[in-house]
Amino acid sequence: MTQLLKIQQGVLSKNDLLAQGLRGRFREAGVFVTNWVSSPGSGKTALLETTMRQLTDRGHKVAALVGDLATENDAQRLKRSGAEVRQIVTAGTCHLEADMIERHLEGWEVDQFDFLFIENVGNLVCPSSYDLGEDLRIVLLSVTEGEDKPLKYPPMFHSADLAVITKIDLAEAVEFDRSAAYENIKAVGPQLRILETSAKRGTGLDDWIDYLLQAKAGTV
């Protein structure tokens, strides 16, 4: 005879629980944590490199965890800013999970950091389901990708707190339709704040750094 056993449990409850633990730990340590998500090649590492350098110059202690399927190239590149950087090689896994973050924090005293940046694996699908204990989820969209990306990947854009349009120096060359991009971002994530940057030319970086500082202070 067929019987029914009712249970109610989130499939990712283990990850969610770990992420909650991390969030508490980060709060206590006074470190502001951001989780960067985007498609591959949107310019996460370039923006991160200049962000870490600028924050370091202003006297903030910063660290980064960088996720990639393979290679340690991004971590090597980011270490040039003089900050603490660790690579998370996921060996094929298409996203970061809370336990990977926890493991890679070992040996670090997180309370010595003001900012911890987590660069997720370049992928606009899978990372959206995994809470990493971050304060802020930042989705990057480069002008070369097409203005309809938000409509193609609603779960990711909806789960983010901030959208950064990158490579804005190329906007004209690729005939980037700014109003369409804004409309699409706002359609999927009405709560999203939008900033524009060019890591190469320095455009919009002051606003971006100010935003991070204000977000850390809890004033945005």
Place this chain on the structure above:
Amino acid sequence: MHELSIAHNLIQIASAAAHEEGISRVTAVHLKLGALSGVVKDALLFGYDIAAEGTVLEGSKLVIEEIPVIVNCPNCGQVELPNIQRFRCPNCDAITPEMIHGKELEISALEYEEDDPGGVESPPLIKAEEVKE
């Protein structure tokens, strides 16, 4: 694709629940899947069969209940969005950032077969009065 890893999590949770209840034969797992969960139904169904192999859930069916996005409209109350590309009320066009349903990725029930004692008839119960006689 992260559906295979999601399927492994699902099997782990369902197996643990079955074990706890002493269930040896699960026939189906019921799952609520929100339209904004970020998980693709077909890929999950495919991953499920692979992840179930060699477990108490091998051969069981994954029954997916798709949950649409329900938002709270400031004017109309709870409304269902016709698609996930536009977070505006379908009636009055108000912006609706507050989501009530649509991110679900949770197991709601297990279906299982009660162990059949194998057709052996239970010995007849002897009533207390009969014993006295």
